Amino acid sequence: MSRAQAESVIKNIIREIAQECASKGQAVSETLVAFMVKAVVLDPSNEFNVDRTLTKDDVQKLIKICVDRLLDTASPSLDTIKLQVYFDMNYTTRADFLAEHRRVLDSRLQPVIREITDSRARTREELESLYRKMVSAVLLRSGLGSPTDIGVVREATAALQSVFPQTELGTFMSLSKRDKERQLQELTMIVTGIRLFNKECGKGGEGIDDLPAILNEAVPATTQNVDTELQQTLKTAYKYTAIAQKMIALLMEMKPSQSLPPDSLSLPLLKQALINCRQHEAFLHIILNDVIRCAQQVEQLESHLASRLEQLQATVQSKTAVPTAQVYPQFIHLAQIWSGFQDEMVLLSVLSNILVSLEPFSRSHKMLFPDDVLQQHLENVEILTDQMRLTKVGFM
Template sequence: MSHSQAESVIRNIIREIGQECAMKGQTVSETLVAFMVKAVVLDPKNEFNVDRTLTKNDVQKLIKLCVGRLLDTANPSLDTIKMQVYFDMNYTNRVELLNEQHRILEARLAPVSREITDYRARTREELESLYRKIVSYVLLRSGLGSPTDIKVVREATAALQSVFPQTELGVFLSLNKKDKERQLKELTMIVTGIRLFNKECGKGGEGIDDLPAILNEAIPAATQPIDAELHASQDLAYRYTAILEIMQESPQRNVEPRTSMLKEALFNVRQHEVFLCIILSDVITCAQEIEMMDKQFAAQIEQLKNTVQAKTAVPTSQVFVSM
């Protein structure tokens, strides 16, 4: 069976399971059904051979097992599958989240950047308009202050003028599109650096939030409830484990159904614990990254202060080492 044929069979199985559940009054998403199919197929006790093509009997057996589990709302295993589906569909790790934020930022800035790089200014008014657009771009890319706040705009304009006076627009306009885009990004970093430095010196920083302070409050606020929930899950898991051990040693008959249900509940709690650990680990990593960046920022500001001191002008080679 080809890959496309296999996918078609799986889609048909998922659709049929969904239809059967709907006929019995239970609406289920295709994603949940797909997760359930995978769980049932991979469960050794169901005796599916994943290395061979499913027979007609296999398909019917698979559908029956999946429908049964999806309709068994009293069984913790269904909640476990739902939890896995929800986490898989909604939780994004740090790297993916940052990449997504970068993609969103670039998408939002694309029309602004294009408007600047495609601009054909000739008159004085058009050049002034272009310069204002560059200031807005710098503010939007940096995310430090609103381009509609006049005080923020004035501060950003002054910072931009110190490194890129309006008289240099002619040179900028002569660049090709890629070089213009590169220069816009460089100007953003430089202007942002100037504004942050001025803020640290108590001479500016209009509209710039104290992010380190905000994050230092946000991290514990995020960590504490997760940690509390994690301890509660672990405590419940220990209790379930202890009860299971007692039941397995019990001479009473007919404990197997209750033991099976309790095992499913234990798996559910353990799965919850795993997801909480993933989230908590990401939060802790964020806290460590923030602490490291805070120290790096403080060191760079101190170095800049030592370089600039009371000078009214400093060569860019000393301040912007990478240029």
């Protein structure tokens, strides 16, 4: 069977599983089904031979197992697969998150930018309208205040006029489309830098949020939220491990004719619950590391911000006129630093949303094994942390 044929067979299997689940009242995404198919095929206990083509019986067996598992809504195993699907679909690297965010912003800005670069303004009214559009574009791209706020617009207009008076529109109109876009980008950075500097000097800053202060509160709060969830997840995992070990020890001591006490927990379900906890833990560690990285970035940005503002103060202090070659690059750098703060705000928001969205995928095992039930099985049982366990077996 060719690769294309194999892919076609798999797609048909996935589609059939999804349709059968839907017919039984359970809507499932094809992505979730694909994850389930992979998990079932790779599970040795299901006895699928991955080195040969699936027979018709294999396909029917695979479909039945997958449908049964997908319909078992109280299954920690299904929750784990859903957890993996969600994380796979929603989490990516810092660079990718930010690249996607910028792509979305750019796509939203394109109509405004296009109106400016394609403009053929001639009359005074048309040129004034074009200039207002440039102010709006600068505001939208900078993210410093709303373009519908009169105070913000006035401030941005004054800043733009100081570096690009309306009389220069004729020169701007003669540029190529690409050069117009490039100049708009540069003007945005300079105007942003001017407004930020004016805010620092107490002469403006209308509509500009104090991002460093916001981040200095949000980062520790998010870190605490992630750590709290992580510690709770670990605590539960330690309990599951202790009970599972106790049950396994009992099974090993028992004779073939004996069985576990009737009030014993289900060992397979307990293992599924433990796996869910450990997967949740792994994802929480990833999020926590990203939040810590945010904290480090914010610290660096604050240092750069203070240094740049100090240099700008020294450059413009007690001077009626400063060469643009000296001050414009500093305004641009100031805008870049602020853009870094905006990036961290975006990342923190994304990570917080992912954190909240992970929680529902651990509910089934909490319902199966509530604390009061676990406590009954933890009497006279030593609960070891991972570190204690490693120390006990001599790895530390």
